Amino acid sequence: LVPGAEQYVIDTLKWVGIEPNEGAGFGDGNFTPYRQSDRKDSYRQYAEQLLKAGFAYYAFDTEADLEQLKASHPNFKYDATTRVNGKNSLTLSENEVTLRLENNEDYVIRIKLPANEDVKFYDEIRGHVTVNTSQMDDKVLLKSDGMPTYHLANVCDDYVMQISHVIRGEEWLPSAPLHVLLYRYLGWESSMPKFAHLPIVLKPDGNGKLSKRDGDRLGFPVFPLEWTDPKTGEISSGYKQKGYLPEAVINMLAFLGWNPGTEQEIFSKEALIEAFSIEHIHKAGAKFDFEKAKWFNAEYIKKLPNEELAFLVKENVSAKFGKQDETYLTRAVSLIKERLVFLNDIELFGYLFQATEKYDSTSLSKISNIKESFNVDAFESFLQGQNSADIIAIETSLKEFAANNSIKVGDMMKFIRVSLVGELSGPAIPDLIVLLGINETNKRIRNCFNQL
C-alpha cells in the first residue's frame, strides 16, 4: 500500500477529465466497497470455496523451504509435479494440516492446476490463445497476511462487480489462462468478462517497456501528475507540471497502439469515445515518440481560445513576471500562441510583460549601423502622434518614417525589434507596438539606442 497513491489516481483521472461513474473518490454505486482492503473477507471466502471444491490447497512452505525447492531444479516452479515435495495440504496428513492451522502457522492458499491441460481463451485483440497448464504454476491466491494476490482479487471483484471487459496491458497475457481457470473453478465461466490485452508502450531508445525512470532520463514525463515516491523521495515529473494540456495527452496516448482507420489525428475526448473500436488496436508495442507528443500539445495550444490560454498561463506569468491585467494577458498571449509547445514556454516571452534589459549581442551587432541615421527624438515624437490601436496605420507610418529619414525599412525594423524583444525574432513589430503601447515602446527604443 503506497501512501497517497489512491488520491494520486483520483487526481489524475480528474485532471484528464475522466470521471468514473462510481468508485473510491467518485462516490458509491451498487458495488461498494471499492478498496481491496475493505473486501478482504470476501476473498478468503472464495479461496475457501476453491479449497472445498479441490481446486486449491494450503501451502505451509517457508521462505527457506521454497529456496531449497528452487535450488533443487534450475527452472523450478511450484506445480503439479513439484508440489509433492512441498509442505502443503496435499502432502501433509489431514491431522497435521489442522494442527498447523490451529497453531496459527503461516500459510498461503495456492491454486491446484492440472498437470497437463490446454487452457483456451479468446482475446479481443489477439484472437484465440492456448496455454498448457504444464507451463503454468500453482500461483498463490491468498497470501499469508490474508490479502489476495491480484489474480484472485481481480477475478472475484470483476465477477461481483459484473465487469464486462478486462482491458489491460499485454504483460498480463501470460496470466490470463490462470484467470480463466479461476472463473471456471469458481463456477463463473458463463459470465466471464471479455479480455483485451493492449500493446505495451516501449522506450523510445533501446529495448523494453517504458519505465518511470526513462522519462526523466530522456527529458519527458511518464507520470500524468508529478509524483514523489513516499519511500525514496524520488520525484518523477508530470505532464501537467511540464505544461501539457490534458486533451493533448489523451489524444497522444490514444494513438499509441490505436488508430481510427482514417487520416484524422486530432480527436477531442468525445470524438475519441465516438471513434474508438477494439478492432483498430494494433498488436505490436509502440515506442513512445517525444516529438509527436510535443506536436500534439502544440496543436492543442494553437486551438485554444486566447482567453482560455491566458487563464491557463496566468499563474505562471504572475509568478515570473508580476501580476498582469487580464485583457492585456489575453492580447499578449494571442501574439505568441503558435510559438508555444508547452504552456510553460510562456516563460520564454518575458518581453511581453517586462522591459527588455539584456540584448542579444549578435543581434545588437547587426543593428549598430543604424546609430548614425536614426534620430531617437524625432522617432519618439513621430510615434506619439500615432493611433496607438491601429496596427495597419502604424505599419504604413513606420515605413513612411523610414523613407522620410532615408533609413532602410529593414534596418529600422530590426532595430525596433531588438529594442522591444531583445533579439531578432518574435511577433510582427506593429502588433508589438500596439500591445506594449506607445510610451513603453518609446522607452524601450531609447534604452536600446543608448546601448548601441
Next chain:
RNA sequence: GGCCCGUUCGUCUAGGGGUUAGGACAGGAGAUUUUCAUUCUUCAAACACGGGUUCGAUUCCCGUACGGGCUACCA
C-alpha cells in the same frame, strides 16, 4: 532457458492476394512572413529473411531471424 505475443518509411501507423503501398511526426528543399514562429507547396524514406500455396504475394501457411512480454506471498 521455457512459454506466450508480435514484425509496413528513423518513429506512430493505414492498407490488404493484382495499389504509383496512403497519412502523421521528425528530416531536406522552396513559397509566404521585413525576423523568428505559424501556414502552404514539395522531396526523400518501409512491407525482416527463406520456403511454400497461387496465374499472381507485402497481404494466406510454415520455418528462420529479430523484438516484446511473462516466468514473485508485485501489480
